[in-house]
Amino acid sequence: MSYEQPDARGHFGPYGGRFVAETLMGPLADLERAYAQARIDPVFQAELAADFRDYVGRPSPLYLAERLTADAGGARIYLKREDLNHTGAHKVNNTIGQALLAKRMGKKRLIAETGAGQHGVATATVAARLGLACVVYMGAEDIARQAPNVRRMRLLGAEVVSVTLGSRTLKDAMNEAMRDWATTVDETFYVIGTVSGPHPYPAMVRDFQAVIGEEARRQFLEREGRLPEALVACVGGGSNAMGLFYAFLGDPGVDLYGVEAAGKGLASGLHAAPLTAASGRGVLHGARSYLMFDADGQIRDTHSISAGLDYPGVGPEHAWLKDIGRARYVAVDDKMALAAFHRLTRLEGILPALESSHALAYAHDLAARLGREAALIVNLSGRGDKDVESVAAYEEAQTCRA
Amino acid sequence: MSRIKGVFAALKGQRAALIPFIAGGDPGLTATVPVMHALVRAGADLIEVGMPFSDPMADGPAIQRAHQRALAAGATTRAVIDQVAAFRHDDSRTPVILMGYVNPVETMGYEAFAHACQAAGVDGVILVDMPPEEAAEWRDCAARAGIDTIFLLSPTTPAERLASISAASTGFLYYVALKGVTGASHLNVADVAARLAVVRALSAWPVGVGFGIRDPHSAAEVGRFADAVIVGSAIVERMAAKKTMNEMLADVEGFVRDLRAALPAHASRMSP
Numbered sequence: 001m002s003y004e005q006p007d008a009r010g011h012f013g014p015y016g017g018r019f020v021a022e023t024l025m026g027p028l029a030d031l032e033r034a035y036a037q038a039r040i041d042p043v044f045q046a047e048l049a050a051d052f053r054d055y056v057g058r059p060s061p062l063y064l065a066e067r068l069t070a071d072a073g074g075a076r077i078y079l080k081r082e083d084l085n086h087t088g089a090h091k092v093n094n095t096i097g098q099a100l101l102a103k104r105m106g107k108k109r110l111i112a113e114t115g116a117g118q119h120g121v122a123t124a125t126v127a128a129r130l131g132l133a134c135v136v137y138m139g140a141e142d143i144a145r146q147a148p149n150v151r152r153m154r155l156l157g158a159e160v161v162s163v164t165l166g167s168r169t170l171k172d173a174m175n176e177a178m179r180d181w182a183t184t185v186d187e188t189f190y191v192i193g194t195v196s197g198p199h200p201y202p203a204m205v206r207d208f209q210a211v212i213g214e215e216a217r218r219q220f221l222e223r224e225g226r227l228p229e230a231l232v233a234c235v236g237g238g239s240n241a242m243g244l245f246y247a248f249l250g251d252p253g254v255d256l257y258g259v260e261a262a263g264k265g266l267a268s269g270l271h272a273a274p275l276t277a278a279s280g281r282g283v284l285h286g287a288r289s290y291l292m293f294d295a296d297g298q299i300r301d302t303h304s305i306s307a308g309l310d311y312p313g314v315g316p317e318h319a320w321l322k323d324i325g326r327a328r329y330v331a332v333d334d335k336m337a338l339a340a341f342h343r344l345t346r347l348e349g350i351l352p353a354l355e356s357s358h359a360l361a362y363a364h365d366l367a368a369r370l371g372r373e374a375a376l377i378v379n380l381s382g383r384g385d386k387d388v389e390s391v392a393a394y395e396e397a398q399t400c401r402a
Numbered sequence: 403m404s405r406i407k408g409v410f411a412a413l414k415g416q417r418a419a420l421i422p423f424i425a426g427g428d429p430g431l432t433a434t435v436p437v438m439h440a441l442v443r444a445g446a447d448l449i450e451v452g453m454p455f456s457d458p459m460a461d462g463p464a465i466q467r468a469h470q471r472a473l474a475a476g477a478t479t480r481a482v483i484d485q486v487a488a489f490r491h492d493d494s495r496t497p498v499i500l501m502g503y504v505n506p507v508e509t510m511g512y513e514a515f516a517h518a519c520q521a522a523g524v525d526g527v528i529l530v531d532m533p534p535e536e537a538a539e540w541r542d543c544a545a546r547a548g549i550d551t552i553f554l555l556s557p558t559t560p561a562e563r564l565a566s567i568s569a570a571s572t573g574f575l576y577y578v579a580l581k582g583v584t585g586a587s588h589l590n591v592a593d594v595a596a597r598l599a600v601v602r603a604l605s606a607w608p609v610g611v612g613f614g615i616r617d618p619h620s621a622a623e624v625g626r627f628a629d630a631v632i633v634g635s636a637i638v639e640r641m642a643a644k645k646t647m648n649e650m651l652a653d654v655e656g657f658v659r660d661l662r663a664a665l666p667a668h669a670s671r672m673s674p
Contacts, residue, residue: 018535022555022556024558029560183581284457284505285459296506297506
C-alpha cells in the first residue's frame with residue numbers, strides 16, 4: 001500500500017490543513033521549514049536518538065502479559081510499555097523532539113496545553129533540562145482531577161495557568177495556549193501534545209511518536225517471527241495511536257483499532273468519541289477533522305473519566321484512516337475502562353493510565369474474539385499513578401449513589 | 403457600487419471610516435438591532451457584528467465573554483443574520499460585516515450561509531480562522547452571492563503573502579495591528595504606520611486597522627493613516643458593564659460618538 005500523507009499543504013485527504021488566524025500563518029510556515037530541515041539533518045536525528053536512548057530509556061519493552069492473556073482466554077496480549085518512559089507516558093517522545101527543534105529555532109520559551117497533565121509534565125521536563133521557560137495551560141476541572149501532575153509541573157519550574165472560561169478542560173486549554181502563542185510568537189515555541197492542530201503539527205508529532213511502532217514491529221518480529229493480527233491504542237487527539245500504527249500502515253494483515261472514550265455511553269451524548277459516533281466533520285484548533293458540535297456548529301462539551309481523552313476533536317490523520325478503512329474506531333465507556341484499570345493492576349502488577357485503560361478494555365474483548373493462535377499489541381501509553389486519587393473519588397461517588 | 407465600496411469612496415481624502423464591533427446576540431438577541439442603530443446615530447460608518455462561537459481562539463477575554471453571553475442567551479449564526487435583516491428594515495445605507503469562525507459557517511454550508519447573508523443585507527464576511535489558502539470554495543460561494551470576503555493581515559504576515567491575501571480579498575483589508583488577541587493593550591502606532599506603507603505599495607484595497615484600539619486617543623492616532631479604524635473589545639466591555647438596555651445604549655452611543663469625533667481629517671492622498 002502506498003501511503004504518502006499529508007500533502008504539501010498538510011491535508012490528509014479532506015482533513016487537516018491550516019485553519020488559524022493570520023498572525024500564526026507566518027510562524028507556522030517558519031516551523032514547517034525548520035522541521036523539514038531538521039527531519040533530514042543527521043545531526044538532529046542523532047541528537048534525538050541519543051535522547052531517546054539515554055534520557056527516555058528507549059526502546060521501551062514489549063511485554064507479553066501472560067496472566068491477562070489467560071484471563072481474556074484468547075490471543076496473546078503484548079503491551080508496548082510506554083508507561084516505563086521517563087515521565088511515565090509516550091508524551092515525552094514528542095516533547096523531546098519539539099524542544100530540540102525549539103532550541104534550533106532559538107526560542108526561549110515553551111508553552112503547552114495539557115489535559116491529564118502528562119503532556120504538561122513532559123514539556124516541563126524538557127524545558128527544565130534545556131533551561132527554557134515553560135508555561136502550561138490546563139483547564140480548571142483537569143487541575144482538580146489531576147493534582148499530582150500539577151504539583152510535578154510546578155516542581156519542574158513550569159507555570160501552570162488555570163483556564164476557567166468555556167468547559168474548563170483540554171479544548172479550552174488549547175484555545176488559551178493558541179492565544180498566548182499569537183501574542184508571543186517571536187520568542188515562544190508552542191509544543192502541541194497530540195497529532196492535532198494546524199499543519200505541520202499532525203505530521204510532526206506523528207513522526208516523533210512513530211518510534212513506538214517502529215520498535216514494536218521490530219520487537220514483535222524478533223519474538224514471534226511474524227507480525228501481530230491487531231494493534232490497539234486509545235485515541236483522544238490520537239498521538240500514541242498514530243505513533244503505534246504508523247510503522248504498520250503498509251502491513252495489510254495487521255488490523256488497527258483506535259479506542260475512543262464513550263464516557264457515560266454513546267447514546268447519552270456524554271462522551272468524547274467523535275470518530276465512533278461519526279459526529280460531523282468540522283474545524284477546530286487549526287485543522288479539519290471529525291468533531292463534536294451542535295446544529296449551529298458550536299463545539300459540544302465532552303465527557304470522559306479520563307482527562308486525556310476528554311476532547312471533542314481528533315487528529316486529522318485518524319479521520320483519514322477511518323474514511324479509507326485502514327483503521328477501525330471503537331469506544332469504551334468509563335465503567336469498562338475502570339474495570340480494565342483494575343484488571344491489569346491485579347493480574348500483572350501494572351497500574352495503567354485511565355487513558356490506556358480504554359485500549360486495554362477493548363483489547364480484552366478482541367483477544368477473546370481472535371482466538372489462541374493470534375496475537376495483538378496494546379499501547380500501554382502511560383502509567384496510572386496520576387489517576388489513583390481520581391479513581392478513588394470516582395468509586396466513592398459510585399458507592400454513595402448505590 | 404456596493405455599500406462597502408461606497409463608504410470608502412465617499413470618505414477618501416476626508417477621514418478614516420469608523421467601524422465599531424459588537425458581538426451579535428450580546429447580551430441578548432433583542433439588544434443587537436437597537437445597539438446597531440445607536441452605533442449609526444453615533445457616527446459609525448460600517449458595523450461589524452460577531453457571530454457567536456464557543457471557542458473564539460483569536461479573541462481576548464472581553465469578546466470571549468461576549469460570545470458566551472450570546473450563546474447562553476440562545477444566539478446562533480442564523481439568529482444573528484436575522485438581526486441584520488431586522489436592522490435593514492430601518493437602515494439600508496450602513497454596510498454590515500459579519501465576523502466569526504469557520505465551524506458554524508461550514509455547519510450551515512458555505513452556499514446556504516452566503517445566500518442567507520445576501521438575503522439579510524450583509525455586505526461582507528470575515529472568517530478569522532480561514533486564511534485564503536483554505537478559502538477557495540467559500541470565496542466562490544461569497545462571490546456568487548455578492549458578499550465581500552475580507553481577509554486579515556498581521557504584523558507576522560510575510561511580504562510574499564501580502565499580494566496573495568490582497569488578491570483573495572474584496573471590499574477592504576483588515577490589518578491586525580498587533581501580535582495577540584482582541585482587546586490587547588500593547589499597540590505600537592509607529593510600527594502599524596510603517597507596515598501600512600508596505601501594504602499600500604502592494605494593494606489597492608482600503609485598509610482597516612483593528613486590535614488594540616481602545617479609546618479616542620488611539621483611534622485618533624491610527625485614524626491619521628488608516629482607511630478605517632476598528633474598535634471592538636472596548637465597546638463590548640462597556641456594554642457588559644451596564645445593567646439596563648437604555649443605560650447601555652446611551653453609554654455605547656456616547657463612547658462611539660467620542661471615537662468618531664477624535665478621527666482627524668486626512669491630508670488628501672494621491673490614489674495608489
